[in-house]
Amino acid sequence: MSTEKLTIAKAINASLRTALETDPKVLVMGEDVGKLGGVFRVTDGLQKDFGEDRVIDTPLAESGIVGTAIGLALRGYRPVVEIQFDGFVFPAYDQIVTQLAKMHARALGKIKLPVVIRIPYGGAIGAVEHHSESPESLFAHVAGLKVVSPSNAADAYWMLQQAIQSDDPVIYFEPKRRYHDRSEVDTTAIPGPLHVARTVREGTDLTLAAYGPMVKTCLEAAAAAAEEGKSLEVLDLRSISPIDFDSIQKSVEKTGRLVVVHEAPVFFGSGAEIAARITERCFYHLEAPVLRVGGYHAPYPPSRLEDEYLPGLDRVLDSVDRALAYQG
Amino acid sequence: MTVDSTAARKPRRSSKRAGAKKAAGESELVQLLTPEGERVEHPDYSIDLSPEELRGLYRDMVLTRRFDAEATTLQRQGELGLWASLLGQEAAQIGSGRATRDDDYVFPTYREHGVAWCRGVDPTNLLGMFRGVNHGGWDPNENNFHLYTIVIGSQALHATGYAMGVAKDGADSAVIAYFGDGASSQGDVAEAFTFAAVYNAPVVFFCQNNQWAISEPTERQTRVPLYQRAQGYGFPGVRVDGNDVLAVLAVTKAALDRARTGEGPMLVEAFTYRMGAHTTSDDPTRYRRDEERELWEAKDPILRLRAHLEKQGLADEAFFASLETESDALAKRVRDTVRSMPDPDHMAMFEHTYADGHTLVDEERAQFVAYQASFAEESK
Numbered sequence: 001m002s003t004e005k006l007t008i009a010k011a012i013n014a015s016l017r018t019a020l021e022t023d024p025k026v027l028v029m030g031e032d033v034g035k036l037g038g039v040f041r042v043t044d045g046l047q048k049d050f051g052e053d054r055v056i057d058t059p060l061a062e063s064g065i066v067g068t069a070i071g072l073a074l075r076g077y078r079p080v081v082e083i084q085f086d087g088f089v090f091p092a093y094d095q096i097v098t099q100l101a102k103m104h105a106r107a108l109g110k111i112k113l114p115v116v117i118r119i120p121y122g123g124a125i126g127a128v129e130h131h132s133e134s135p136e137s138l139f140a141h142v143a144g145l146k147v148v149s150p151s152n153a154a155d156a157y158w159m160l161q162q163a164i165q166s167d168d169p170v171i172y173f174e175p176k177r178r179y180h181d182r183s184e185v186d187t188t189a190i191p192g193p194l195h196v197a198r199t200v201r202e203g204t205d206l207t208l209a210a211y212g213p214m215v216k217t218c219l220e221a222a223a224a225a226a227e228e229g230k231s232l233e234v235l236d237l238r239s240i241s242p243i244d245f246d247s248i249q250k251s252v253e254k255t256g257r258l259v260v261v262h263e264a265p266v267f268f269g270s271g272a273e274i275a276a277r278i279t280e281r282c283f284y285h286l287e288a289p290v291l292r293v294g295g296y297h298a299p300y301p302p303s304r305l306e307d308e309y310l311p312g313l314d315r316v317l318d319s320v321d322r323a324l325a326y327q328g
Numbered sequence: 329m330t331v332d333s334t335a336a337r338k339p340r341r342s343s344k345r346a347g348a349k350k351a352a353g354e355s356e357l358v359q360l361l362t363p364e365g366e367r368v369e370h371p372d373y374s375i376d377l378s379p380e381e382l383r384g385l386y387r388d389m390v391l392t393r394r395f396d397a398e399a400t401t402l403q404r405q406g407e408l409g410l411w412a413s414l415l416g417q418e419a420a421q422i423g424s425g426r427a428t429r430d431d432d433y434v435f436p437t438y439r440e441h442g443v444a445w446c447r448g449v450d451p452t453n454l455l456g457m458f459r460g461v462n463h464g465g466w467d468p469n470e471n472n473f474h475l476y477t478i479v480i481g482s483q484a485l486h487a488t489g490y491a492m493g494v495a496k497d498g499a500d501s502a503v504i505a506y507f508g509d510g511a512s513s514q515g516d517v518a519e520a521f522t523f524a525a526v527y528n529a530p531v532v533f534f535c536q537n538n539q540w541a542i543s544e545p546t547e548r549q550t551r552v553p554l555y556q557r558a559q560g561y562g563f564p565g566v567r568v569d570g571n572d573v574l575a576v577l578a579v580t581k582a583a584l585d586r587a588r589t590g591e592g593p594m595l596v597e598a599f600t601y602r603m604g605a606h607t608t609s610d611d612p613t614r615y616r617r618d619e620e621r622e623l624w625e626a627k628d629p630i631l632r633l634r635a636h637l638e639k640q641g642l643a644d645e646a647f648f649a650s651l652e653t654e655s656d657a658l659a660k661r662v663r664d665t666v667r668s669m670p671d672p673d674h675m676a677m678f679e680h681t682y683a684d685g686h687t688l689v690d691e692e693r694a695q696f697v698a699y700q701a702s703f704a705e706e707s708k
Contacts, residue, residue, distance in 0.1 A: 053496060059526055064485055064519030071489020074474070075497070095516070098479045099486070106463040106475050109680040143681050143689075167683035195687065242687040 003186045009042050009179040011153035012118075014187065015160040016043060016080065020050045023078060026164060029056040030065060030082030030118075039084055040120060040179055062092035069115050070100055078114045080164060086121040086173075087130025087300075093138070100169045101144030112167040116160070120176035121149075122213045122263045123310050126303040133300050134264035139171045140241040140273075147241040148194060149173035151215035153183040155238060158191035166194070173240075175213035195239035197247035203233035206257040206323055209248055209274060211237040214261045214311065221316040232320065240270050248274060249281045256287035257323045261311050266294040288326035291319045357567050357599060360574040363627045365635025367574075372566075375578040379642040385426065385573050386637060387651055389418040389630045392442040394655040395451045398662045399441075399458070403608040407666050408458040412439045416571070416603030419629030420536045422446060423576025424504065424598070427584055431472065431501040433494075435487035438476040439536075440506050447473040451658070452665040461672050481507055481514030484533065488520045491529035491587070502587040503531040504580070510541025512557065513549045521561040521593070530587035532580065533558075533595045536570060538602035543615040555597035563593045570600030571629040601627075674700065 006014065019026045028046055030038070034057035037044030047055035058065050062083060069079035083089045089096075096117065103113050123132030140147045146168050150156040156174070163170035192198075200215060201222050208218040215236045222232035233251050237243060252258050258278055260271035271292035278290055293311040301309045358373050377385075396414050403411040414421060417439070425446025428434060436443055444454055448471045456462040457476065464475035477483040487505030494501050511517050512535060524531050537554055539546055546554070558565030568579040576598055583594040601624035605612050637643040678693040 059519070059522050061515075061519040061522060063516055064488075064523050067482065067485025067516060067519065068489030068492060068523050071486040071491070072493045073489075074468070074486060075490045075493030077493055077496075091515075094479065095482060095485065099477075099482050102463075103475070104683055105680045106465070107468060107680075108462065108465045109683070110467040111469065112683050146682070146686070168686075244687075 002188045003184055005182050006153045006157070006185045007180045007182050008150070008153050008156045008175065009040060011157040011185050012042050012160055012174065013044060013046070014185070015157045016046060017049070018161065018187070019080070019164045020046065020054060023164075025076060025078045027054050027056060027072060027077050027079045028082070029058050029069060029079055031058055031060055031084050033057060033082050038082060040176065042118075042120075042174070042179075043082065062088055062090075063095050066092040066095040066100065066115075066117065070095065070103070070113065073113050073115050074111060078116075078164060080116045080118060083117060083119045085131045086119055086133040086135055089117075089119055089135065092117075096139070096145070096169075096171075097142050101142045104168070105144060113169050114164070114167050115169045116163045116166075116172055117169070118160075118172045118174060120179075121173045122175055122177055123300065123303075123306045124177040124213070126306075128303070129300070132303070132306065134262065134295065136171075136173055136240050136262075137264055137269050140270060144169065145241060146170045146195070146239070147173065148239045149175065149212035150238065151175065151178070151210075151212055151236050152181070154185045154189075155236075157185050157187060158189070159194055159238065162191065162194040173212055177213050178216065181216070195242050195244060197235050197237045197239070197244040199233065199247070199251065200236045201232065201234040203231040203255065205231045205255055206259065206320055207233045207235060207248070207251040207255045208259050208261060208316065208320070209235045209237055209251075210261040211240060212263075214263060217311065217313060218261055218316060221313050221320065224313060224317060225320060230320065230324065243270070243274065243277075245274075245277050245281065248278055252278055252282050253285045256285055257326075258286070258290045259293060259316065259319045259323055260290065261293045261316055263310055264294055265297055266292045267297045269294050288323040291323050293319045357569050358575045358579050359569040359572050360578060361572045361632055361636055363571070363632050365632050365639055367636065370575070370578075373575065373578040373582060375574050377574070382633070382637060383643050383647060385422055385577070386630070386633050386643070387654075388422040388426065388442070388445060389573065389633065390651055391655055391658055392418050392422060392445050393630060394659055395445070395662055396441055398659040399455060400604070400608060402455075402663065402666050403458070408455060408608075409460050410458050410607050410609060412458075412607045413604040414439050414441050416601045416624065416629070417536055417538055418442055419573035419633075420570035420576055420598035420600045423573040424534050424580040424596070427577050427580035428504060429501070429584070431499070432584060433472045433474070433487070433490055433501065433503045435474045435483040435490070435503065435505045436476055437480075437483065437506050437508060437511070438478050439508075440476070443506065444473055447471040449473050452662055455662070455666050456669065459666060459669055461669055481511035481516040481520075483507070484511070484514075484517045484520035485523070487531050488524045488529050491524065491531035491593075492527050494530055495527070500588045501530070502584040503529075504534050504584065505531060506534050506536065508535065508541065509537040509539065509546045509549050509554060510544065511535075512554050521557070521563075521595075524593035525561045525563055528590070528592040530590070531593045532583040532587055533593060534580065535595065535597045536600055537597050538570075538600050540602050540606070540612075540616065542606040542610060543612075545616075553597070555595055558595035563595065565595035565597065567597045567599055570598030571624075571627045571632065573629055573633055
């Protein structure tokens with residue numbers, strides 16, 4: 001067993017290093033990922049150790065990065081692409097949606113597109129415009145893509161390993177505000193399946209479902225609620241496409257109440273899909289409507305306002321109270 | 329001599345200078361076979377083909393045109409939902425397609441029927457997407473011929489990435505990306521030029537300037553001749569008479585050889601004309617004049633090679649007659665194959681969305697099966 005305490009950023013770095021070491025076809029490519037080690041230093045030291053041919057500083061053109069990654073994948077490579085910030089992915093959105101997502105199906109399965117797109121996402125870092133967004137629903141809506149987001153260092157390491165090994169394109173959303181959160185990573189463990197949720201806190205009164213940066217917020221909310229005598233279960237969904245509805249259903253059949261939390265805008269967000277499906281799956285177990293906590297239908301605000309825009313502990317607890325107020 | 333080949337009257341440079349960079353603004357059209365079927369020499373590009381090879385190119389063009397005409401007819405008869413005709417561009421496609429080696433890789437648009445022919449893709453395979461039974465469906469790796477790409481210009485980046493991979497592998501293959509004058513305005517084409525130049529990727533950008541992007545003339549896409557765009561990216565560009573199969577073959581072969589020997593990308597602008605509509609849904613009478621089409625009819629790629637073969641005595645009546653028979657047989661096979669092409673199985677839409685599976689697809693497939701089964705029960 002080889003366990004060490006790593007930040008999420010270091011765990012991703014270690015995971016990329018493992019992939020580069022074990023599979024000569026793995027490439028890391030993106031803007032500033034080489035000498036600089038990425039703007040968040042996530043790829044720090046990789047180019048030095050694996051060379052410019054495998055850790056590739058690209059021209060500043062996101063569509064070009066993803067488009068050439070597709071070509072490299074067609075040649076047999078497994079590119080791991082970095083998009084520098086969430087709000088910068090849109091020049092590549094066309095290549096991702098019209099090409100990357102559909103090519104395997106168009107070829108009737110005869111070609112595979114093992115491309116991973118890493119995107120640091122989410123707010124609460126006091127950044128300027130376009131640096132704090134949560135566009136995961138825009139990718140989950142597209143058939144052919146898989147979308148995941150780790151919440152802790154061990155998942156960051158293993159989920160990236162699994163994403164790179166996947167023969168499908170995977171959008172890997174990194175919770176940038178949690179990059180420096182530290183936790184135990186066992187790099188010799190046998191990981192569970194990539195697209196399965198995990199119960200990170202057991203409870204009986206209500207289920208909180210979240211992923212990425214909001215898992216920690218939900219755990220804090222559950223701890224605060226416990227002091228008031230409320231028992232909240234917290235699910236780390238980990239995967240946004242596919243979503244592990246079975247695990248959510250199982251939890252909701254126990255608690256009868258569900259609040260979904262994400263930074264992304266509530267409108268057409270992943271919480272909407274979860275609410276609809278869980279209502280259909282366990283209508284008679286629900287004691288309250290499924291509630292959602294997330295961003296507003298407004299452009300991501302200037303950073304001095306982001307604390308009001310983002311779901312925090314108090315907004316989560318407010319929704320918890322509203323859900324618990326429904327009494328049959 | 330026709331208007332567009334006046335450049336050929338410019339004083340020629342010495343062969344010593346031929347390899348040097350072309351000066352900005354120079355718009356020499358590389359031509360080896362005049363519209364009248366006369367062989368002419370060019371200081372930079374030469375070709376020496378046997379009579380058999382010349383007849384082969386002629387055959388390729390005739391069969392491609394016949395296949396294309398049959399597909400247009402099939403669309404008119406309701407057998408295809410749409411067809412994008414290559415009429416007029418046979419030389420650009422056969423010349424460039426025949427310049428590729430088996431190990432080279434081709435990234436087409438949706439109009440490269442002649443290139444597909446050269447690569448050995450069965451013409452009937454191209455019709456599935458136009459009939460609506462699949463979105464392509466052939467195995468790209470079987471003939472190193474990627475699926476048709478409909479989004480304009482996207483494939484230029486795929487070709488560049490593929491070429492970057494070829495270079496990483498240390499292989500001496502080359503890659504060719506097809507696109508048109510309209511696509512030259514796309515950001516993806518510009519980004520492909522940048523990536524190819526920066527990484528010195530072994531890719532040839534083959535632009536068929538057929539003068540029209542649906543209804544928009546090339547003047548709506550560019551203020552300079554398209555081949556000159558290459559200069560700003562730091563690689564050579566050349567304009568070739570796209571209706572001259574010999575010149576296209578010579579230029580493309582030189583560009584591919586250049587790429588495979590590590591000299592990097594090159595832009596080839598094949599100056600040609602879309603004789604038909606953009607697709608069978610288009611009506612060119614709304615935006616262009618018949619006179620323009622007539623001007624280009626005089627430069628027809630097939631007639632000019634036929635004139636050459638006849639004048640030089642390189643093909644006899646028996647050759648042309650047997651080719652006519654072969655064309656008829658091809659047309660019949662295409663017609664029969666399309667008409668008997670089965671609709672896809674209902675379950676096909678759930679196949680191949682993912683390589684490694686997805687629980688939502690499984691769930692929806694099961695719902696669909698149950699829904700369809702409910703009709704079977706009702707009819708009992």
